[in-house]
Every structure is written in structure tokens, then in C-alpha cells.
Amino acid sequence: MREIINKYPRLLHGGDYNPEQWLDSPQVLEEDIRLMKETRVNCVSLGIFSWARLEPEEGEFHFGWIRRIIDKLYENGIYTILATPTGAMPNWMTAKYEEVRQMSPEGVRNLPGRRHNFCYTSPIMRKKMKKINHELSRHLGDHPGVILWHISNEYGGNGSDASCHCPQCQQAFREWLKEKYKTLDNLNHAWWTAFWSHTYTDWSQIHSPVPNGESRLHGLNLDWKRFVSHQIQDFCMEEIRAVLKYSVLPVTTNMMEYFKPLDYFRFAPQLSIISWDNYPEWHSQKDEVNVAVRTAAWHSMMRSLKKAPFLMMESTPSIVNWKAVNTQKRPGLHELSSLQAVACGSNSVQYFQWRKSRGSSEKFHGAVVDHRNGSNTRVFREVSALGSRMEQISDTIYPTCNRPKAAIVFDWENWWAVEDIEGPRKDMAYQDTILAHFKPFWEMGIDVDFVNEDCDLQGYRLVAAPLNYLYKKGYAKKVKDYVEAGGCYVATYFSGVVDETDLCILDRHPLEELLGIRTEEMDAAPDHRVNSIGFEGKSYKTGCLREISHVIPGEGAEVLASYESDYYAGCPALTRKSYGSGRAYYLACETEEAFLKALYAGLAEENGIGTEFTGRLPYGVTVSHREGGQDLWFVQNFNEAETQMELPGTYARVEDGMELKGSITLKPFECLILAAK
Known part of the structure; x- marks a missing residue:
């Protein structure tokens, strides 16, 4: 990222600033700059919802006010991330x-209002x-104080599925399908329209x-989701091409947490930097661990999209x-939750927003500066303390x-596909399943990337x-090549069931040769149908989904765990097979958390992916590892209490070089x- 944001290669601290609300009160801007310097803010995002100020009437552009603000910020050492204003349309349009x-x-047809209430297909839009x-690009794209383009805001974030169903979108969808399938015969086969006599005889x-x-x-549902994304x-x-007409600045767009309508893996290549908006539900459970796990997973996703540092654009x-x-x-959590982002690869901590709006829907949304009291608030003091700390650590971490x-x-x-199926149960809980497999790594202090099937x-x-x-x-071949070359692959129940058009794969599992198993049927058991699996001398409860599979004789698969009751007692629940230089595992059922911990702890040791902290971390404490100029370890205590832990070696605290070793107390x-x- 040092090469990308070359105007200001440091950790960014700041957030969304919406001064168009205060243009009739110039003293507010003066006060804001004074307070920004006090909190060590070095960057703000401008113009995100400013279309009505930038173009108050069609074709009438007013850029003087925003240039004066960018000038003033720059004079005071504060840089600007400049947004395109398409997140909210002006009423004249x-x-x-x-x-x-x-x-x-x-x-x-929607009435005017809201955000992202626009048709993405519309030629006029x-x-x-x-x-x-x-x-914007012509007037401000070369300003020395502008370091990055912020393309729109939270694409698709209008509170629905992000789609428009107007006639223009219907026609564009048909053209998209023609390009993909070429003929109606191909489409009818892919969607299996002969069932229920739904065969299409005309594209219209x-x-x-x-x-x-x-x-x-x-198949229709899946392709529509692909089309919308x-x-x-x-x-x-198109927005990116437009701002780059007169500018060479890098570009980003702020993504959202677990946002289902948009395939962010496909967005990533067109962006210089990944950024996202992070709003966890802290204090919503008995402790912070599950929220911390969920948040760490999405920070990791953002880093994984380009395998590079990202920006936390909003919090x-x-x-x-x-x-x-x-x-x-609660006191202390702001700094921890902000540094959690940095620990996972963020090079910024930024907020929505700097100053609270006086009116409208977000007037009670948190901000650095409240409606009253100026700098005399706990929030302001905590932001200031974090800003000072980020200044101290920036050169080491960046x-x-x-x-x-x-x-x-x-x-x-x-x-999209697994959560649209009708069976084996209504809620297939893909997101929860992913987090269940991520959590053991978080607890062991092992960083994880996310990949899709194209990676x-x-x-x-x-x-x-x-x-x-x-x-x-091509995915099955990719997995086979990976394992054959020495990789370790863990497949689970209900995998390899359909192809990319959501048609059931006939005959056998696509990885049958690799796994050495034959899958037969899936049972979705109610709560009173209790079952368990035996693994390494212990018994672990199964969840609802329990697949019945069989080891293929002579294929070399070993049974590591088996069901302990019901009509599939003795059937394999976990198998392992050597393939080339690697190994492949197959987990046939949902399991309790303790089993996944035991499984991945063993695999971490077997594959040498544990860290020096693995096995030493108390409950609620995790570690993230950033590499580069130095090996840096972020030891994070998500407990609302002091916690003792044993360091595995001797370390220096980055801020002051203080040596730490042996037993320490985390606040x-x-x-x-x-x-x-």
C-alpha cells in the first residue's frame, strides 16, 4: 500500500466529514480543524452525500465550497479521501x-428518497x-491534499436485495443470459425447466x-443474483473510469459486512485498495468472543480480497x-476494536462520522464530536488517545x-445457491458454518485467509x-492438484452436490478419488434425535445435518471418527486419505464446537501452521501476526477483566521498546x- 497511497504513506486516522451541513456557520469548520488536530486526525472523507450541493440544478456545478474546505484541511496537515456522490440522488434528478x-x-416504481435508490442499468443515471x-475529477482530482477516490458509498445498501426489477433491467438481464447461454436450449437445460413444464420458448x-x-x-434465482452483482x-x-479521466489517484469503494448481494471477489480486481465499514454488535452477548470472531473473520476477508492491507473506512x-x-x-473497547482491524491488516481507523448531524435519520449515530460538550466527552478522549498511539506505531506497522x-x-x-435450496433444511446457515470453522483458528491465534473457488x-x-x-x-481438479502437491484439504458434508448451474451432479462426488468415500444421503435430524461421534477417545455431539457416507474399499481412506448411534451407527463421520504428497479429510456432519477445536488443533500441528502462541492463549485472548519490516504480534484481550497469560518468548513493546517476557497481566x-x- 506504500506504493498506492504515495501522498501519505502512514496509518490513516479520521473518517467521514459532512461539512455541507454547516456552510452557513464557518466557525464550525475552524473548530473542527482544531479538534481534528487534537485527536491526531490526518485524513477525512468528503463529498459522500454531496450531490445536491455540488450540482444544485441540472448542469450547474458548484465546487468552490468543497475546494475551500480541502484547501483548509490540507493547510493543517489533514488529507482528503474524495467521494463520488452517487449514494444519494438530488431531488431535481x-x-x-x-x-x-x-x-x-x-x-x-420507488418514490424519491433513501440511498442507492437508483437503477444501475438506467442510461440516464x-x-x-x-x-x-x-x-469532480477535472476540478479536484489533482489537488495535492486529495489522496484517494472513494467510489460511491456502500453499493447496494438500500435495505433490500440491491436489485432493480424495471423493464430496462429485465432487458439487460435477458441480454446477459443470451451472452452466457447462447441458445434457449442451453438455458432450459441449465435451469432444468422441463420440470413443472416451465420451458422457455422465447427470450422475452x-x-x-x-x-x-x-x-x-x-438456476434462474442464481443467475439473477449473478446478474445483479x-x-x-x-x-x-464506469464510475472509476469517469474519475480517472483527469486523475491518476488510486480508487476504493466501501464494502459491507457479510453483504450477500455483491460478490466482492469480483469487485476486488478493479479497486486499488479494499475498504469496508465495520459495525459489530459489541456487548450484545454474555462476552465479546463471538462478536470478536465474527469481526475478525470479515477483516480477514477484506485483507484476503487482494492479499494486501486494506482500510477500515467506517466504524x-x-x-x-x-x-x-x-x-x-464500554471504556477501552474503542481502542481494542480499532486495533483489531489493524491487527488483521487494516492501515486505517476511520469513523462515521466526525461531527453528529443536527437533524435527519443519523442525528443520534455515534460520532467523535457530539451535539454538545466539544472535546469534553469520554468518546473524544478515547479517540484522542487512540490517535496518539497510532502516530507512535505508524512507521513500524505500515x-x-x-x-x-x-x-x-x-x-x-x-x-447464493446453498441458501436457496429447498432441503435438507430451510436455513442452511452458510455464514454460521464458515464462522464455526474460523473460530478454532482465532482461538489458537492463527491468521486465516478467505478464498473463493476461483482463487x-x-x-x-x-x-x-x-x-x-x-x-x-475446474474446481475439483484444482483441489486435486493442490493436495497432490502436498496440501491438506478439509471437505465437509453436502459438498460437491451441484454444478455451477445448480444442477445435481450425478453418479459420484467430484472428489471421490481424492477423498476415497462415497456419499449416500443426508439426514436433517430434529433436536430430540441426539447423536454423537467418537474421535480420539472422546465423544462429541453432532448437529442437525448428518450425512451418511461409506469408505470405498481399496481406495485408502482411513476412518478417524464414526457415528455412535441411530441407524447409521458405525458409519464414518471423519475420514482421511493420503493423495500424492498431501492429505484430504472428509467431515460428514455438523458437530459441536469442541470437536472442531480438536480437529483443527491437530491439523495445525500436523501442517506446521501453529504459531509460538498456539496453545498458550487464555479464553477471550487472540493473537494476530503482521510480517514485513519486523514480525509484529497483536495480543488482544476481549475480556472485560484482567487476564493472565504466559508469553512464549521475549518481546519488545512497539511504542516504547519495553521488554516483556514470562507471565504478564493484560488489562x-x-x-x-x-x-x-
Whole structure:
């Protein structure tokens, strides 16, 4: 990232700034700059929702106000991430051009308002977007204080599935399908339309899946999700081309947590830097561990998209305003949760937002500066303390990044497909399954990358693929090559069931040769049908999904765990087979957490992916490892209490070089940053 953001190659601290709300109060800008310097803010994002100020009437552009603000910030050592304003359309546009507004699945055109209430296909919307972006680029793209383009804001984040069902989108969908399938015969086969006599005889008959029409052709549903993601990605690419007309700055767009409609793996190549908006539900459970695991997983996803440092573009220093219960961060958690992002590969801590809005929907969303009290608040003091610490550690941390030796397969197309199926149960819980397999690594202090089925697996010592229902073309061969070359692969129940068009794969499992097993049927058992598996002398409970499989005689698969009751007692629950220079495992059922801990602890040792901290971390404490100029360890205590732990060696605290070894006491919500000695 040092080569990408070359104007300011340091950790960024700041956030969204919306000064257009205060243009009639110039003293507010003066006060904001004073307070920003006090909190060590070095970067803000401008213009995210400023279209109505930048173009108050069609074709009438006003850039003087934003240039004056960028000038003033730059004079005070504060850089700008400049946004394109397409996240919210001005009323003059939506009133004049009805077609720019989205249409619901029921065929009703949305009224003006909200955010991202625009049709990504609309030629008029694309024309207006390009014009405002060209003008931004021409007027401000070479400003010395601008370091990065922020393309739109949270694409698809309008509270629905991100799709528009208007006539223009229907036609674009049909053209997209023609390009993909070439003929209706190919499409009918891929979607298996002969069932229920739904064969298409003309392209015009095809419509997006809607509640009052066709919604149970799984191939249609899957392709519509692909199309929506593609269409928004294409809109993003047009935005990027528009701002780069007069500018050579790097580009990013702020992604969201576990956002199902958009395949972020496909977005990543067109972006210079990955960024995302992080809003965990801290204090929502008895302790912070599960929330910390969930958040660490998505930080890791953002890093994995380009295998490089990313930016945490938004977070809250206190609360949000849109959850059922909006709980303040307890003292100390702001610094820990912010440094958790840095620990996982972020080169920024940024907030939504700097100053609270006086009115409208987010007036009670957390911010650095409250409606009252200026700098005299706990939140402001905690932000200031973090800003000072980030200044201290910036030069040491900036050149480093996490380089995991383990990966988990998370594929958006598989997610769309597995959670659309009718059976074996209604909620296939793909996201929860992924997190269940991620958590043991987090508890062992082992960093993990996420990959999709298109990614290269070589270089990882261990790859786990939980609930990998859909196999894309070529994926099975990729896995075989990976294992044959020495890799360790963990497959689970209900994997390799369908191909990329969501048609069931006939005859045998695509990895049957690799795994040495034959899958037969899946049981989704109710709670009272208790079962367990025996593994390494212990008994572990199974979950709802329990697949019946069999070892193929003479293929070399070993049974490591078996079911202990019911009609599949004795059937293999975990198998292992050597293949080439590597090994492949097959887990046939959902299991309790303790089993996954035991399984991955053994595999970590077997494959040499453990760290010096593995096996030494108390409950609620994890470690992340950034490599580069130095080996840096982020020891994070997510307990709201002091916690004792034993260091495995001698380390220097990055801020002051203080030597630490042996038994140490971690303060509540403390993050130590250590350099190996």
C-alpha cells in the first residue's frame, strides 16, 4: 500500500466529514480543524452525500465550497479521501427522470428518497453519474491534499436485495443470459425447466424472480443474483473510469459486512485498495468472543480480497442508531476494536462520522464530536488517545501485513445457491458454518485467509471448505492438484452436490478419488434425535445435518471418527486419505464446537501452521501476526477483566521498546503490540 497511497504513506486516522451541513456557520469548520488536530486526525472523507450541493440544478456545478474546505484541511496537515456522490440522488434528478428510480419486485416504481435508490442499468443515471464524476475529477482530482477516490458509498445498501426489477433491467438481464447461454436450449437445460413444464420458448418470457411470478427455478434465482452483482460492479467500473479521466489517484469503494448481494471477489480486481465499514454488535452477548470472531473473520476477508492491507473506512467511536438496542462501547473497547482491524491488516481507523448531524435519520449515530460538550466527552478522549498511539506505531506497522498459511473457502455463488435450496433444511446457515470453522483458528491465534473457488490454493498448507455445495467448473481438479502437491484439504458434508448451474451432479462426488468415500444421503435430524461421534477417545455431539457416507474399499481412506448411534451407527463421520504428497479429510456432519477445536488443533500441528502462541492463549485472548519490516504480534484481550497469560518468548513493546517476557497481566480490553526479539 506504500506504493498506492504515495501522498501519505502512514496509518490513516479520521473518517467521514459532512461539512455541507454547516456552510452557513464557518466557525464550525475552524473548530473542527482544531479538534481534528487534537485527536491526531490526518485524513477525512468528503463529498459522500454531496450531490445536491455540488450540482444544485441540472448542469450547474458548484465546487468552490468543497475546494475551500480541502484547501483548509490540507493547510493543517489533514488529507482528503474524495467521494463520488452517487449514494444519494438530488431531488431535481428523481423528479425529472422517473426511470432513474428503482422498481420493486412487485413492479412498483420507488418514490424519491433513501440511498442507492437508483437503477444501475438506467442510461440516464449513468450519463448523469459520468458528468458529475468528470467534473469532480477535472476540478479536484489533482489537488495535492486529495489522496484517494472513494467510489460511491456502500453499493447496494438500500435495505433490500440491491436489485432493480424495471423493464430496462429485465432487458439487460435477458441480454446477459443470451451472452452466457447462447441458445434457449442451453438455458432450459441449465435451469432444468422441463420440470413443472416451465420451458422457455422465447427470450422475452424470462423475468427476474419475483414473489408474484417465478421464484422456484433455482438456476434462474442464481443467475439473477449473478446478474445483479455484475450490473452493480459494471456501474462501479464506469464510475472509476469517469474519475480517472483527469486523475491518476488510486480508487476504493466501501464494502459491507457479510453483504450477500455483491460478490466482492469480483469487485476486488478493479479497486486499488479494499475498504469496508465495520459495525459489530459489541456487548450484545454474555462476552465479546463471538462478536470478536465474527469481526475478525470479515477483516480477514477484506485483507484476503487482494492479499494486501486494506482500510477500515467506517466504524463508530461509540454507538450506532439503527440496531434494536444501541449500546455504547464500554471504556477501552474503542481502542481494542480499532486495533483489531489493524491487527488483521487494516492501515486505517476511520469513523462515521466526525461531527453528529443536527437533524435527519443519523442525528443520534455515534460520532467523535457530539451535539454538545466539544472535546469534553469520554468518546473524544478515547479517540484522542487512540490517535496518539497510532502516530507512535505508524512507521513500524505500515510496511507489514498478515501472511496466513491457512485458508477457508468462502464463495458468494455457493452462498447464493446453498441458501436457496429447498432441503435438507430451510436455513442452511452458510455464514454460521464458515464462522464455526474460523473460530478454532482465532482461538489458537492463527491468521486465516478467505478464498473463493476461483482463487489459487497453492501456497497454503491447509484449506478448509465448509458446506461447499456448488462446484464451479475446474474446481475439483484444482483441489486435486493442490493436495497432490502436498496440501491438506478439509471437505465437509453436502459438498460437491451441484454444478455451477445448480444442477445435481450425478453418479459420484467430484472428489471421490481424492477423498476415497462415497456419499449416500443426508439426514436433517430434529433436536430430540441426539447423536454423537467418537474421535480420539472422546465423544462429541453432532448437529442437525448428518450425512451418511461409506469408505470405498481399496481406495485408502482411513476412518478417524464414526457415528455412535441411530441407524447409521458405525458409519464414518471423519475420514482421511493420503493423495500424492498431501492429505484430504472428509467431515460428514455438523458437530459441536469442541470437536472442531480438536480437529483443527491437530491439523495445525500436523501442517506446521501453529504459531509460538498456539496453545498458550487464555479464553477471550487472540493473537494476530503482521510480517514485513519486523514480525509484529497483536495480543488482544476481549475480556472485560484482567487476564493472565504466559508469553512464549521475549518481546519488545512497539511504542516504547519495553521488554516483556514470562507471565504478564493484560488489562481489560487491552491490545499489546509486540515485536519479536
